[in-house]
């Protein structure tokens with residue numbers, strides 16, 4: 001599976017809709033300070049279900065909606081859609097192009113979609129569980145994360161290995177079943 005493209009509209013500095021195609025190989029994002037490079041990484045984490053405004057460098061979730069500039073009005077909502085190619089069905093869904101979309105309004109409510117159908121945040125989390133992708137996955141290594149892994153408690157570190165081994169979803173299901 002790999003990221004094919006990402007469409008961002010109204011998210012942070014992206015007042016205009018943009019589509020970023022991610023070619024095969026290594027992609028670098030370059031630009032002057034404050035031009036929105038980190039905002040692209042934030043958009044990817046957000047569409048995967050990030051719930052913490054602080055880890056997206058804001059104080060409340062509404063802060064991620066385009067706030068306007070001297071020349072442009074602010075927007076009422078933000079939307080990020082990500083297309084993931086799933087040729088070998090690593091994600092357990094019967095599509096080879098998987099489109100994950102999240103939208104948020106100024107009221108604070110988020111809507112999630114998988115291939116155009118509205119779904120729950122939980123459905124998105126389950127889709128990515130054990131793929132290494134996702135908010136807690138290791139495919140996004142944030143600043144300071146290596147230090148956190150090295151200095152974390154053994155139980156916390158174990159989650160990383162469980163995700164890599166593909167058994168994390170069974171653990172989550174067992175814990176859910178035990179709660180019932």
Ligand code: ATP
Pocket residue numbers: 011012013014031032033034035036037038039040063064065066067068
């Ligand atoms: P650096 O090289 O310093 O790391 P960068 O390219 O990573 O810079 P970002 O942090 O991605 O830059 O972008 C910061 C810019 O995003 C700032 O100019 C900030 O004003 C803008 N920004 C953040 N949130 C919003 C918002 N809600 N509406 C409009 N602009 C926003």
Ligand code: MG
Pocket residue numbers: 037038039
């Ligand atoms: Mg940056």
